[in-house]
Amino acid sequence: LPSWVGDAVMATPALRALRESMPGARIELVGRPGLHAVLEGLAWFDAFHTHEMRGWLGPFTGAGRFRAMRFDAVLLLPNSPRSGLFAMATGARMRLGWARDGRGWMLTHGLPAPRDREPRSAVDWYADLAAWALQRPVSDRMVTLACTDQQRADGELLLQGLPRPITLLNPGANRQDKRWPAERFGELARRLVAARGGSVAATGSPAEREVVRDVVQA
Numbered sequence: 001l002p003s004w005v006g007d008a009v010m011a012t013p014a015l016r017a018l019r020e021s022m023p024g025a026r027i028e029l030v031g032r033p034g035l036h037a038v039l040e041g042l043a044w045f046d047a048f049h050t051h052e053m054r055g056w057l058g059p060f061t062g063a064g065r066f067r068a069m070r071f072d073a074v075l076l077l078p079n080s081p082r083s084g085l086f087a088m089a090t091g092a093r094m095r096l097g098w099a100r101d102g103r104g105w106m107l108t109h110g111l112p113a114p115r116d117r118e119p120r121s122a123v124d125w126y127a128d129l130a131a132w133a134l135q136r137p138v139s140d141r142m143v144t145l146a147c148t149d150q151q152r153a154d155g156e157l158l159l160q161g162l163p164r165p166i167t168l169l170n171p172g173a174n175r176q177d178k179r180w181p182a183e184r185f186g187e188l189a190r191r192l193v194a195a196r197g198g199s200v201a202a203t204g205s206p207a208e209r210e211v212v213r214d215v216v217q218a
Contacts, residue, residue, distance in 0.1 A: 001029055001030060001031035001032075001035055001077055001078075002031075002077050002078050002122075002126075003031075003032055003053075003078065004174070005034070005035065005038055006122075007077075007122055008031065008035050008038060008039065009038065009143055009145060010121070010122040010123045010126060010143055011077050011122075011123075011126040012039075012042065012044075012143055012144050012145065013123060013126070013127045013130075013138060013140060013141040013142065013143065013144070014077065014126040014127050014129065014130035014138065015027075015029075015039075015042065015044045015045065016042075016044055016140065016144065017127065017130045017131070017134060017136075017138040017140070018044065018075070018130060018134070019043075019044035019045070021134045021136060022134075026046050026047075027044065027045045027046055028045065028046060028047040028048070028049060028069075028071075029045050029047070029048045029049065030048075030049045030051050030066075030086075031048065031049075031050065031051070032050070032051070032052060032053075033050050033052070035048075036048040036050065037151075038145070039145075040148055040151075041145065041146035041147045041148045041151060042144070042145070042146050043146075049066070051066075051086075053082050053083070053086060058082060058086075059082050059083070059085035059086035059088075059089055060085070060086075060089050063086070063089035063090065066089065066090040066091075067089070067090060067091040069090075070091070071090055071091075071092040072092065072093065072094065073092055073093070073094035073095070073096060074087040074090055074092040074094070074095050074096070075096050075097065075129070075130070075133055076095065076096065076097030076098075076107070077097075077126050077129065079097070079098050079100055079101055079103075080101065080103075081101055081102060081103045081106070083097070084097065084103035084106030084107065085106060087106065087107070088106055093108070094108050094109060095107045095108045095109070096108070096109045096110075096111075096129075096133045097110065097111070097129065098110070098111050098112075098113055098125070098129060099111060099112050099113070100112075100113040109133075111128075111129060111132050123141050123143060124141070127141050159201065162198075162199045162201065163197065163198050163199045164198050164199075165196060165197070165198040166198055166199055166200070166201060167189070167192050167196075167198065167199075167200045167201075168200075168201050168202075168203060169185055169188070169189065169200060169201070169202045169203070169215060170202075170203050170204065171185050171202060171204065171208070171211050171212065171215045172204040172205060172207075172208035172211050172212070179211065182211065182214035182215045182217075182218045183218045185202070185215040185218060186215060186217075186218025187218075189215075189218075202215045202216055
């Protein structure tokens with residue numbers, strides 16, 4: 001999986017295509033801590049393995065457990081050389097991914113990156129890679145998430161008493177330059193309530209407490 005939450009979410013059309021094309025296959029995800037909670041409500045994979053790839057030794061740390069699983073193939077959604085090294089360390093006989101950033105030699109099957117410089121959504125990067133690997137088009141590119149029963153119950157408890165419909169804002173980001181200003185979120189919240197009624201809630205990680213507070217105040 002990609003490292004960041006947003007990128008992992010944008011990979012969901014690719015995951016759906018894998019499951020629909022190979023309903024009898026065992027599909028296992030490898031990702032950083034925290035991603036399992038985001039994706040576990042989906043029915044498109046059979047297992048999730050937490051793995052950190054920090055530093056150049058990261059791809060090889062704990063590689064023995066993946067070699068023991070004897071994967072037939074690894075589909076690399078990230079483009080980094082480290083993920084290519086990880087794929088090699090698993091011992092998988094097929095390693096598929098975008099052949100870019102000098103890592104083509106790490107793959108058994110590499111898809112050359114487009115030569116044009118047109119901006120592309122991460123959704124399309126991942127879905128195009130899955131389409132090439134599966135040798136079939138991926139037409140459904142709707143990003144999708146789902147809750148487990150426990151997540152839904154926990155969410156209902158948190159939102160208890162708020163007028164419906166509820167709009168949830170998630171204003172945080174890993175870098176300041178990726179954050180929309182708090183006052184803009186505040187204006188959006190006011191317009192939503194004026195147009196639809198209901199209420200607006202803001203969420204974030206413990207490290208984003210100040211960002212959430214500023215949005216609520218706005």
